[in-house]
Amino acid sequence: xxxxxxxxxxxxxxxxxxxxxxxxxxxxxxxxxxxxxxxxxxxxxxxxxxxxxxxxxxxxxxxxxxxxxxxxxxxxxxxxxxxxxxxxxxxxxxxxxxxxxxxxxxxxxxxxxxxx
Numbered sequence: 883x884x885x886x887x888x889x890x891x892x893x894x895x896x897x898x899x900x901x902x903x904x905x906x907x908x909x910x911x912x913x914x915x916x917x918x919x920x921x922x923x924x925x926x927x928x929x930x931x932x933x934x935x936x937x938x939x940x941x942x943x944x945x946x947x948x949x950x951x952x953x954x955x956x957x958x959x960x961x962x963x964x965x966x967x968x969x970x971x972x973x974x975x976x977x978x979x980x981x982x983x984x985x986x987x988x989x990x991x992x993x994x995x996x997x998x
Contacts, residue, residue: 886923888912 884890884937891908914928 883916883926886926888915915965 884895889908890912891906894906894909906939916926916930
């Protein structure tokens with residue numbers, strides 16, 4: 883994208899890719915530019931769409947994996963000798979019904995609660 887004239891900050895081009903990515907408004911703006919110039923940069927537009935599809939499929943896998951684990955081990959904390967995962971979501975029905983208190987990880991996982 884940078885070679886095509888989209889403004890990607892230099893530190894993002896040379897960053898250590900083993901480190902977590904941190905969102906950047908200039909990078910997001912570059913992707914927006916790709917969408918506005920889809921005819922001119924069709925290959926970049928297709929790449930963007932494939933990345934969105936990859937992310938979507940990964941989210942589906944996470945959801946399916948979560949349901950499989952729930953069916954196999956239920957909601958037991960510390961199953962398998964672990965101290966339990968602190969970000970493991972509570973049963974969706976409990977969150978939606980309001981029987982479980984709000985927490986940061988419920989919000990982070992996008993588990994919306996109904997209005998009381």
